[in-house]
Amino acid sequence: MQCDILTLFPEVFEPYINSGILRRARAKGLLELKLYNLRQYSENKHLQVDDVPYGGGPGMVLKPEPILRAVETIAQGQKSKRVILTTPQGQPFNQQLARELAGEAYLLIICGRYEGVDERVAQQLVTDEISIGDYVLTGGELPALTILDAVTRLIPGVLGNDASAAADSFSEVLLDYPHYTRPAEYKGLQVPEVLLSGNHEQIRRWRRYQALKRTYHRRPELLNELGLSDEDKELLSKIKGEG
């Protein structure tokens, strides 16, 4: 996948894209990532990219021309392009959208800043407006990194086989079961006996029970999206019986 990011703060991406999975995906040639500084596309002698809002009010708005000029230059020759704008008004990002974007050959992410972006940018060239959740950030850079991280790990070949098996669409719907590692006792707290038993069928069932229990108590709405197996239904009625 090829991904271009247009931002006023390209430097904030560097440490993250040069570490961990993103670094590995780039080294393997599975992700071709380029950062572009929006300021370089200003034709204004002060390199101005923002201006006061029509109609008044607080803050500044990103002007349309530098963004349109940048996208024309950056994405020229891309056959099919998804042009994403990170904005609090966008559709909520989720795993389903991450999977969809991971199937694209080319993404361009425009990072919103200040009070927002002139609406004509969205009208002219944006295909997807995306928010990462209902909290107020200072700009679209962390959302762009979030999207990039979630999408990159879904590109075939980026994760090892074990990790990709664990990341299948089925296991992503439920909250995870509790994890433990050594020591078997820590400050008087014991690792659940079943995990030390070596009985893989019992362990599998315990984990499924725990995942369903956590999801039922913490994120019950997720259970509606899940096709429940007969075992799930049995485990859930046990969970509900426990109150």
Ligand code: 9D3
């Ligand atoms: C407090 C300012 N708000 C006035 C009602 C609007 C506002 C403008 C710009 C709020 C946040 C921002 C900057 N945020 C983003 O550009 C952003 C964002 C976010 O804040 N939360 C979740 N997802 C995203 S994607 C882009």
